[in-house]
Each structure stands twice: as C-alpha cells, then as structure tokens.
Amino acid sequence: MRRANANNNNNNHNYDRDRNNRKRRPSFLTPSIVGDDSIAGRTRRQKRAIASKWDLQTSIILEIISWLDQDSLMNLSLVSKQLHDIITTDEPGNKNKIRPIFEISGRSTLKFYQNLQHHFLNKETKGKLQRYQIMSFKDSSKLKGDQKSDHKLREMVKNIQMNGIVSLYLSSSSSRDEIDSALLLTLPYILPKLQEVDFSNVCYGHLILWQFLNTCPLLEKLTSNNNRNHYHVSGYEMQYSKNLKEINMNNSTFVVFVDDRKISDLNNHHEIFMFHECCKALEHVSIRYMNWNFSLGHNFNNDEDRKLILIQNILIKFVRNAPPTLHWFRSDLTPDNMTMLRMERPGIELLN
Template structure:
C-alpha cells in the first residue's frame, strides 16, 4: 500500500504543468544578436541598412562634439560615423592644449617632433583647440623672445586646418607671444576662431601672411579694434568668411564714407576678392575723427554685392544680401 501511494504521488507531480520561466527584457548590445538564428540576424541587418541613409543625414548637421557623443551610443552608430563611405561628416582628431606657459608648450612640441613616432602622429591631427588661450604667458615681459621664435621654426603641423583660440572671458588680454608664433607652425590652416580673445592688429596680419590658405576668421568680442578696410587681411587671397560680431573698428580715410566717389574704397576692400560671408553684428567704431561711420555699411553693400552672398549687420542670423537694396543705393 505504501508503494501504491508513492506511485500515485509521483504521477500527480508529473501531470502538474510547470510554470514558464519569467520573461526577461532583451539586453542592449551584441548579445541580443548573438543568440538569434541566422535568418533573424539577416532581418535585423537589413532593417539597419534601411536606416543608414537617415542616420547619415542626421550626422551631417552635427558639430564635432555632438558627433563624438553620438558615436558612443552603440557600435553600429560608431561604425557608420567612422567607416561609412557615404558619411562626409567624420570625427576629426583634436589636439587639445592646456597650460599656462607658452615656452613649455613649444618645448614639448619640439620634443615630440624630434622623436620619429610622435612626429608622425602629430601630422594626423586636424583640429587644434586651446582650453583657455588667455592663461598662456610669455617667458619675456614684452614681445616675443628670440628663443621662442627659434623653437617655432623647427615645428610644422601640416595636418591642422582648424584652430580654436577661444578665451574664457573677453576681459582677459591674450599674450602676443602665443598668438604671434602659432601661424608659423600651422601653414595649412583654413579656419581660426579667436572668440573672446583680446589682441592687437599685428596678430591678424601674422595669420594673414603665414597662413596663405586661410578661408574663415572668427573674432568676436575683441576689445581691440580692427581696420574696417580689411588691411589686416591684405595677404589673405582666399578669405571667404569674416565673423566679427561685437567688435570695434577704426576708419582712417574719409573716402570709405563717400557714397558718390572712390568706389574702390569700402569696407574690407583689401580682402574682398573671394569674400562670400560677412557678419559684423553690433559693430563699434573707435575713430574719433569720423562723425558718421554708419555710412560705411551701405557703401560696402553697394560695392561688394557681386561677390558677397551673405551679409549680417544688425540681425542675429545670416541673411541673403539684398541686391535690390544695393542697386537702390547707387
């Protein structure tokens, strides 16, 4: 009888249905694909390929910082951003600089240049960014030391095409030693950003002469004034964009205000051959000898309307230059 009871109990346990295992949400990453069949893998891959053109279009509107953050979301996004042939907005290697001594900065660069492995790596960087250029101080009380110039002559970073020299505050003056020598080591520079950096006109002239391929200059919130005729950029034959919002300008010749005569003399006439975009919002004039500097703006619109596509004087965004406005002023 005991055996019969035991058998009945076992039969009852076998007939009882087992509970299904608890549902677990799929994990994010490659593990979810690794556990699928080949057919399911092909379906997932085909769906991802359909999204690639959309992702490429989205990434084309992102700046470098946003692009780097997006590449960290998944391996698929990282692969599209870095390896997809149709994606033109790539992540560029950034050479970031921090510190306070201009001499030590150049000495460290010189050491890397003398060492073959690091010298080759330096040429792969395309962007140079200073965390705060106003913190850099010279080893000489005034001007640029001979030693610094000699070190800079031995350094060439031909891969750098963009330079960001932004300062934390426009109230801090930038030492001329760093800004004056950087053009010597960046001969292939195309874009430079001096936002919030305060410096004299000689720095712009140095970049203009030593960087012949320069196409875009951004210098906003500078306490020092520029020549409104573009004399500081006279050597820049390829300059296409000027962004000088909240900056000061000087006028040395009254002819620049004459709407009826001297048509060859107007704002930025020294660098207007290839100029396409100009932004001078909230511009100020520092020349006390000129009573009505605002006349320089409409003359610029008249004289350069054939080459300028975008001109921003007051409004906060770029807008097309009104050719009708330029014709009416004539």
C-alpha cells in the same frame, strides 16, 4: 373592496413571476477573445525585427551629419553601428567627420614649445602629431611668456610644423585677459595648413591678425567675436589673405580714420568700401553689434546722429559693391535699408 384586493393579489403574483423569470434568465457574458496576448506579442516581435533591419538612406544621414558640430558628431556615433561606421570611416560623400583634437593647457608658452620640440625629435611621436586636425587651447590666457624667451621661441618653431592642423581654437575665460603675444606671433609658423581660426574673447592687436593671414595662406574662416581691440574697416590686416571666405566679428570694434571717409561715400569711389582689401572670395560675413570708433575730427564720436548715418552708409556701400561670391551678410542695417538692398542684391541673404 374585494375587487381591489383581487387586483392587488394579481399584481403581486405578476411581480413574483417576473422576478423569478429574471432570476432564470441566462447571463450573457462578453466572450473572451482568444489569442489577444499572442497577437500583441507577435506584433511587438515584428516591430523589433523591422527596427533591427531598418536602415535610413545614406544620403539622408549625410545631410543630417553635415549640420553637426564635433560634439554632436561624437554623440551621434554612439547611437548605432550604422551611424558609427558612416561617421568614423571614409564613407563616400561624408565631408563632416570626427576630427582628432590636440588640446593644450598649461601656464608657460616656453614649456609648451619645449614639449613640442621634444616630441618632434622622436620619429614615432612626430608622425602621431601629424594626425591631429584641430588645435584647441583650454584657456590660452593662462599661458604666459617673457621677452627674454621671444628670440628662443622663434628659433624653436623653425623645427616644428603640424601640417595636419586645419583649425585653431584660442579661447579665453574673459575678454579682459591678455594673452602672451609671443604665443600668438609664433603659432602661425607651426600651422602652415591652417584654414580656420577662432580668436573669440581673445585680446590681441591687429598685428597678430596680420601675422596669421600673412603666414597662413590657406586660411578661409576667421572668427573674432568680443574683441576689445580694433580692426581697420578697410580690412587692411587681412589684405594678404586671398582665400578668406568667412568673417565673424560680432561685438568687436572697427576704427575709421580720416583717409577712410571714401568708404561711406555712396556716390563715388565704388572700389573703396568696407573689407575692400580682403573681399575677393568672401561668402559669409557677420559683424553684428559692432562698436565704431571714428577718427574724423574733434567731437565726431559724440554726434550720435552723424555716426548712425555714416555707419549705415558704410554697410550699404559694402552690400552694393561686395563680390558676387557673397551670399550671407549679418549686420546692424536698419530694416528699411535691408528692404532696399534686397531689391538691389537679391542673391545676398541679409540678417540682423
């Protein structure tokens, strides 16, 4: 028993000694790194200095700018002085610039032309009007006219020409709204240098299209999406346009008459195909979701199978006989027909 007690006493003594040693053991604290804040601060200052001198290569900026629309260009010009200078000045190589817009709103076609005529009588304002490059109607369906003023409008436009306008945007809040035909028939006369026109959601007849393409010989791009009136599948309305490069007519209507049946003949009449009357310079065509109206006899439009075959033949023949300038075509071609045509015309990008 004594031995056991002695052992216990020794154990207690050793425990107390170890505990005291632990108390006296010096604490090792992690040394603080002097200058952490100053180094971080210096790094941030260096980054700011580098950023202030950072300069994208102009060629890269020009490539980015070339893909932007007017709204995006205006937003980008606010990012930095460098971008603002490139976009707003005559930077060599930059073809996509912010263009001044002449925006029109109102309810009277006659009043619109009267205001223009008044401004053209003043030499200073006449000069300012020539600087605009885009004419845009906020809602062209709101402008109304009457037959009594048609002759007066034709006389007025003889003294009005906005030679700076190269793009015309006619918009409508609904494709069901009619637009004053007198406005559409007279606009081409005051825009002789027009290169691009957008009729999307505008309800107009083929005579209007003929008037624009006959009166504006420099027209290169035509957009007319969501039009409930019809176009001739041959491109008859556009036959006088020698410079037309781009056609966008999605969700619109083509009419095919009896005399147009050769347009779907894949074995004969290779010179007669869709848009053959206006295709000399075509590069880009989009006619997706088209509606087709066939005037080929009683109940033909009710035969869906025959219609589908005929539509595909028309599209196939166009791709096969399109001019070598064509490099992009979006339509309702079936996947199998697109695969076949890619082998025949690899230079044309085909899309749905």
